[in-house]
Amino acid sequence: MSPAVPVGSKKAAVEQHASGDKRFKILEAHMKKYQYRQDALIEVLHKAQELFGYLEDDLLLFVAYRLKLPASRVYGVATFYHFFTLKPQGKHTCVVCLGTACYVKGSAKVLEAVEAKAKIKAGETTPDNQLSLLTARCIGACGIAPAVVYDGTVTPRQTPETALEHVKGWVPNGN
Amino acid sequence: MVIDDLNAIAEKEQAARKKTVIRCCMAAGCMSSNSEGVKKNLEQAVKDAGLGDEVEVRGVGCMKLCCEGPLVSVDTQETLYEKVTPEDALELINTLKGGKTEVKRGDLNHPFFKKQLSIVLANSGEIDPERIEAYIAAEGYQALHHVLREMTPKAVVESMVKSGLRGRGGAGFPTGLKWGTVAKTQSAQKYVICNADEGDPGAFMDRSVLESDPHSVLEGMAIAAYAVGATQGFIYVRAEYPLAIKRLQTAIKQAKQLGLLGSGVFESPFNFNIDIRIGAGAFVCGEETALMASVEGKRGTPRPRPPFPAESGLWDCPTLINNVETFANVPPILRKGAEWFAGIGTEKSKGTKVFALAGKITNTGLIEVPMGTPLRQIIEEMGGGAPDGGKVKAVQTGGPSGGCIPADALDTPVDYDSLTKLGSIMGSGGMIVMDETTRMVDVARYFMEFCVDESCGKCVPCRAGTVQMLHLLEKILNRQATARDLAKLEELCEMVKNTSLCGLGQTAPNPTLSTLRFFRNEYEALLQPDPYGASGNGGAKEAGLVTK
Numbered sequence: 001m002s003p004a005v006p007v008g009s010k011k012a013a014v015e016q017h018a019s020g021d022k023r024f025k026i027l028e029a030h031m032k033k034y035q036y037r038q039d040a041l042i043e044v045l046h047k048a049q050e051l052f053g054y055l056e057d058d059l060l061l062f063v064a065y066r067l068k069l070p071a072s073r074v075y076g077v078a079t080f081y082h083f084f085t086l087k088p089q090g091k092h093t094c095v096v097c098l099g100t101a102c103y104v105k106g107s108a109k110v111l112e113a114v115e116a117k118a119k120i121k122a123g124e125t126t127p128d129n130q131l132s133l134l135t136a137r138c139i140g141a142c143g144i145a146p147a148v149v150y151d152g153t154v155t156p157r158q159t160p161e162t163a164l165e166h167v168k169g170w171v172p173n174g175n
Numbered sequence: 176m177v178i179d180d181l182n183a184i185a186e187k188e189q190a191a192r193k194k195t196v197i198r199c200c201m202a203a204g205c206m207s208s209n210s211e212g213v214k215k216n217l218e219q220a221v222k223d224a225g226l227g228d229e230v231e232v233r234g235v236g237c238m239k240l241c242c243e244g245p246l247v248s249v250d251t252q253e254t255l256y257e258k259v260t261p262e263d264a265l266e267l268i269n270t271l272k273g274g275k276t277e278v279k280r281g282d283l284n285h286p287f288f289k290k291q292l293s294i295v296l297a298n299s300g301e302i303d304p305e306r307i308e309a310y311i312a313a314e315g316y317q318a319l320h321h322v323l324r325e326m327t328p329k330a331v332v333e334s335m336v337k338s339g340l341r342g343r344g345g346a347g348f349p350t351g352l353k354w355g356t357v358a359k360t361q362s363a364q365k366y367v368i369c370n371a372d373e374g375d376p377g378a379f380m381d382r383s384v385l386e387s388d389p390h391s392v393l394e395g396m397a398i399a400a401y402a403v404g405a406t407q408g409f410i411y412v413r414a415e416y417p418l419a420i421k422r423l424q425t426a427i428k429q430a431k432q433l434g435l436l437g438s439g440v441f442e443s444p445f446n447f448n449i450d451i452r453i454g455a456g457a458f459v460c461g462e463e464t465a466l467m468a469s470v471e472g473k474r475g476t477p478r479p480r481p482p483f484p485a486e487s488g489l490w491d492c493p494t495l496i497n498n499v500e501t502f503a504n505v506p507p508i509l510r511k512g513a514e515w516f517a518g519i520g521t522e523k524s525k526g527t528k529v530f531a532l533a534g535k536i537t538n539t540g541l542i543e544v545p546m547g548t549p550l551r552q553i554i555e556e557m558g559g560g561a562p563d564g565g566k567v568k569a570v571q572t573g574g575p576s577g578g579c580i581p582a583d584a585l586d587t588p589v590d591y592d593s594l595t596k597l598g599s600i601m602g603s604g605g606m607i608v609m610d611e612t613t614r615m616v617d618v619a620r621y622f623m624e625f626c627v628d629e630s631c632g633k634c635v636p637c638r639a640g641t642v643q644m645l646h647l648l649e650k651i652l653n654r655q656a657t658a659r660d661l662a663k664l665e666e667l668c669e670m671v672k673n674t675s676l677c678g679l680g681q682t683a684p685n686p687t688l689s690t691l692r693f694f695r696n697e698y699e700a701l702l703q704p705d706p707y708g709a710s711g712n713g714g715a716k717e718a719g720l721v722t723k
Contacts, residue, residue: 041472042455046414073473080474080631081455083414099376100571100607101533103621137458137625138376139415142533142605143204143241143540154207 023051024062031066038067041077045084054085082137090125090132092170094163095149099138106159107146111135113160118171131170176434176441178320181311184433188312193231195271197221198300200246202237202386203418204379209261210245216264217247224268236387238300239288242539243281248300255281286556287538292519294527295503296543299387304422307429310390316435318509319394322401323443326509331402332358335505337513339525344370344461344498345573345602346678347524347591353495356485357403360493365405367396368489368496370466371412371419374458375574376625378605380529381499383541385412385419388503389426393449395502397436398509400447403495408449409470414456423451458575458629462677463488463496465631476633477677498603500529520546524590534571534607537562544589551585554608565610569693573602575622575629576682578689579615598689600682615694616701620648622686630679637680640671644687651698657705661698665691 030047034040044067048059055078064074078084096102096111111122114133118126125132141147144156150166199214217232238246243257247267256267257279266276293299302309310316322331336351357365369392373381385392396408412420427449430436438446452470459465460475467489469475488494504526508516520526524546530553533539537559544553554560554567561567569579578599580587587593591601609618623645632638647664650656668684668691675681691698 037472039470039472042469043453043472046453046455076474077472081457083454083456100574100605100621101377101539103376104534104607104609104613104618136415137374137456137629138378140373140379140382141204141207142377142379142531142607144207144244145533145539147207154203156204156207 027051027062028066031063036067038069041067041069041074042081045074045078049084054088056086056088088125088129090129090170092130092151092167093132093134093149094167094170095134095136095139096122096163097136097139097141097145097147097149099136099140099142099145101142102138102146105145107148110146110148110158110160110163114163114167117164117167126171128172130172131167178324178441181316181320184308185312185314188308193229195226195230195249195251197230197232197267198235198238198248198250199232200236200238200244200300201234201304202241202383203416204237204241205244205246206418208245208258210259212261213245213247213259213264216261217268220264220268224272226268226271230268230271233303234305235301236299236304237296237383237541239291239296239542240281240538240540242537243279246281253283255283257281285538286552287540287542287559290548290552290557291543292527292545293543294507294516294519295384295391295500295529296387296541297507298391299383299541302388304387304389305425307390307426307433307435310388314510315390315506316394318506319397319401319435320441322398322509323441323445328358328402328404331398331509334509334513335402338508338516339513339520340501340504340508340516341524341591342498343500343504343528343603345576345600347601350497350501353485353497354399354402356483357405357493357495360486362493364407364490364492365403366489366492366494367400367403367405367408368463368466368470368494369396369408369410369499369502370461370463370496371410371416371499372454372461372466373413373416373499373603374461374629375576375603375605377531377533377571377574377607378603379531379533380541380604382416382419383531384499384503384529385416386422389419389422390430391503391506392423392499393426393430393436395505396449397440397447398505399495399497399502401445403493405495406446406448408447409452409489410449411452411454411460411466411470413454420451420453427451457631458625459631459677459679462679465677466496467494474631476631477679479676500604521588521590523592528589528601528604530589530604530606532558532606532608535561535565535567535610535613536608546590547588549585550580550587550589553589553606554585558608561608561610565612567608568611568613569609569615571599571607571609571618571686572605573600573682573685574605575625576600576678576685577602578685579609579618579693580689581693584693598685598692600685615690615697616648616652619687619690620645620652623648623683626679626683630683634674634676634680636671636674637676637683640667640675640680641683643667644671644684648687651701654701654703656701657703659705661702 064071122135148158221230247256247259332355340350341347457475460469465475465477484494529543626641630637
């Protein structure tokens, strides 16, 4: 797929992922777009997370190897930024914005309600892997506070009731 | 691309303008209330009514009154429709033929709109942000052409100095001075960075500018690059703003296609490329040295200054870093003249400032007002005060680095120096209104928790100090603290403020300090008597508590 890559390293990469997972190929193409530049690490990790859902050790090692960076540096960057997650996420996500505007309008109560219902804390995933409950520091939707992002869709003016209605199908014994 | 081509595009765009323009807000706020569906139905309704030749349905950037979205305006009726649903579309189109509608109408003569002075937001809510032709028709890229063809880099810097523009990111450093410093350095490679890492919770001005008028930022950056001698630019934008990223990508692509970015801009020897770097959710990356580390693909930890980025920044090259709003101010300044800009605002704070009004306020949204506008006018007249008969208690500016301004100081004019005097800062422009139900100690705890989370961990005062301050605030809130704890908290605030490495730590105590300054009674009411008796400060505080 990428003839410009030296044969030796390509072989190594394939060996590492004999699974033949196509997502590695897509990631490889993305790194090539950035000419395997080391300063593109964050962009590459964004893509990796988009493809795989989370950054497992194996994936981080693959990125480190291809960008010729020490694994410690890649791990350090992946753990520094809140956006990257090293644990698998649930099938659905519920991100409660805790920005100041949302906070003074009661988003903490929305979060509490969902936490109680799903029996997990913010940052955790339900045991059946259905729902990940996350918080955001501000999604810039302050005009419609409190805002909650359900599976990537920003939803305005939430209350504990509307939030529970949304996640009903995603939590065990939701009804 | 030469000037004639640019003018031809503008003329073509103006000639294609239809009699009636229906604007539909397509910024992130309204889109989350399904303005896309509204726009689609409006387009269909226009088609069905056979009005295709007379009526244009245009997706535009932020129309400012975010709380009433989705917003739709009809220019021939001078009306703003609020909370429009896709089902309302047919009715709205029928009004063009004299029909009636029950859809809520906004008052465009309300002070919220009337008292605004738009420079940065002039195109916001007017033009389609996804079409470069629309920006060109609104005099876009004229300033860049003028600068490249008729001004020396030195003259551009002088214009910026004369305009009196100060950085809109918060600290208010004079922009012209910064440009001059970078311009003077001798280096084969220089960079221009646009700081679009709008991390302050409660601030969404930069997001709106990027979503509503991305080309103004690109043009501003190109002018800056010419003035300082840079060839490569980066826009560092938060991952939390996917729509802004998408519109920026579109804008850069269009500008490159027309030869307004890239090599030989306007057939001059000037080359300039812009790349987007997407943040990954670290508040500290709004600090310039941390931001540059992040652009280099590293952990976003700050480093001591000097050397300042202007001398040694990205990859140790001289680097100019300005905020989104600062760059968006540049094209109008060069188009209309530095004197014009310097005529707006106060003596030391020129021009306008965009604020994001949010929290317990009737009209939430974006406003742009001249510097020096009294807070009272912004909050009470334009914002309509607290909703549901509530009373405004305080206004928080500057996010986790700022402070709370009490209601009795609302007559303060909004400029850099007046807000600093009140122990707050201008910040990037977030204004969160709090009413009587908001507990100020809780607000202080909220911001301290934020700083604990966001501290990068590089320097001890910030890493350990914020944690200790949070513990003390929680102790106070849980009614377990004594006056000694409060004294300890104040001492820690001063220590962290004076000894932290970067802005995050230096300003982390601000929300606590400012609430202590104006709402000390709320802290004291939560204190417990000192079990060790009335020795030292504890006794005096106890006495204070008894008299309440």
